[in-house]
Amino acid sequence: MTFAALRRFVAPIASATILVVAWASMVAHALSQAPVATTCRSCGNHGVVDCSKHKKGMLETERNIAFCSAAESCKACSGALSVDCKQCTNEAAQAELARRVETVRAWREALRGKVDAHSKVEPMLHLQTAHCDLSFGVPKLTVGKEKIDTHEGMHLYGDRIEALRALYIETLRCEEKEFSARLAVYMCRDSRQANELGPRVTGLGGNFAVGTKLMGLDAVYCMWQEPRGLPDDEALHRNIVHNVVHLLTANLEPAGYFGNPANGWVDEGLAHWFEDKIGGKCTNYCFEEVLTQQGQTYKGGRWRPAVRLLLDSGGMQSLAAIGPKNTDQLNFPEHAQSFAMVDCLLTSHGGEKFKAFLKQLKAKVEMRDAMQSVYGFGPLAFDKEFQEWVAANYSSVDSPR
Ligand SMILES: [Zn+2]
Ligand SMILES: [Zn+2]
Ligand SMILES: [Zn+2]
Ligand SMILES: [Zn+2]
Incomplete structure (x- = not known):
């Protein structure tokens, strides 16, 4: 009609x-x-229009992630990011909008008991990305020359963690199915918040200087931006890179804590390798003494020249000597050498072999057997190859990228 x-x-x-x-x-x-x-001129017949209450550019940012608690607190859209079009009626779109509001609400509600109840002093913001649940309380950050607030900082770190995970998977030629856990990262406002929340989310007791991790089947890291050790955004970023690599390495199938007993050089070396790759320096260590001496670095975190000097001065250790040490038993020069040994294996033989080696070590195969079966040489031959490789590839003069 x-x-x-x-x-x-x-x-x-x-x-x-x-x-x-x-x-x-x-x-x-x-x-x-x-x-x-x-055609409805207001909504193009979608039945919904963009919520107008979000900062310029933020709607797109919000749509790139699964959930954000700052978006959820929007009074106009409750985190759906769209609102009903007043100019037309579209029941399907309205139902979808209501469903989205309910999904966001349920996600946010679950975090109240899990996190908010244990970070009462200053509530944290929360973000869910494809592979990470991030709770964030860092008050403000200067990134390059730009000052950003807690909400923007949270999205930045959510993106950085996803980018790191993608780089890890690409570097080691992993498959998604080799990881069983979502990453859970808590970047707290201060030490009080971190020490209140840390034991709750990791199940591990005791005070800690910067951060605490639960690794293996779970992948949890809780930390705060300790001002001497992590004075700026770049240092904070390197800390997250280093520790999230530990979470990924431990969760990689076969899932389990790695680097104790023995093989700390592989565990630390790989975490340092990504720190250097992304941040250009290595400034994070997982060994007890350093946790009480924040702000200490070895050779300014520039380890290629440091390792070359070790070689030239006869200070390089054999793999047989360094191999049996746990992650938390390595000293500064051993951390640097661990980084370089991983750099040599990854650069000369590729990520696929490195992953195969790592997985054998995780499955408790003896290091010399794992090396022999994956690389076709043993620790002695590796020492020779490694020292020649350092001589050929590392200069004692630093050349920042
Ligand atoms: Zn409309
Ligand atoms: Zn947001
Ligand atoms: Zn809104
Ligand atoms: Zn470490």
Whole structure:
């Protein structure tokens, strides 16, 4: 029925109010059934429009992630990021909008008992990305020259953690199915918040200087931006890179804590390798003494020249000597050498072999057997290859990238 025909049909009885309402709904029905539909100029017939209450550019940022608690607190859209179009009616779109609001609400509600209840002093913001649950309380950051607030900082770190995970997978030629856990990262406002929350989310007791991790089947890291050790955004970023690499390495199938007993050089070396790759320096260590001496670095974190000097001065250790040490037993020069040994293996033989080697070590194969079966040489031959490689590839003069 056309609009004109409908009008002729309805006209004689249109004076009764109740029928006017019926007429309106019939018109709406007829219009929605018509083959040539009019387009709602407000929403393009999507039935919803963008929520206008978010900062410029933030809607796109929010749509790139799964959930954000700052978006959820928007009074206009409750985190759905869209609102109902007032100019038209679209029941399917409205139902979808209501479903999205409920999904966001349920996600946020679950975090109240899990995190908010244990970080009462200053509530944290929360973000869910494809592979990470991030709770964030870092008050403000200067990134390059730009000052950003807690909400923007959280999205930045959510993106950085996803990028790191993708780089790890690409470097070691991993498959998604080799990881069983989502990453859970808590970047707290201060040491009080970190020490309140840390034991709750990791199940590990005791105070810690910067951070605490639960690794293996779970992948949890809780930390705060300790100002001497992590004075700026770059240092904070390197800390997250180093520790998230530990979480990924431990969760990589076969899942389990790695680097104790023995093989700390592989565990630390790989964490340092990504720190250097992304941040250009290595400034994070997992050994007890250093946790009480924040802000200490070895050779300014520039380890290629440091390792070259070790070689030239005869200070290089054999793999047989360094291999049995646990992650937390390595001293500064051993950390640097561990980084370089991993650099040599990854650069000369590729990520696929390194992953195979790592997985054998995780499956408790003896290091010399794992090396022999994956690389075809043992620790003695590696010492020779490694020292020649350092001589050929590392200069004692630093050349920052
Ligand atoms: Zn509309
Ligand atoms: Zn957000
Ligand atoms: Zn909104
Ligand atoms: Zn470490």
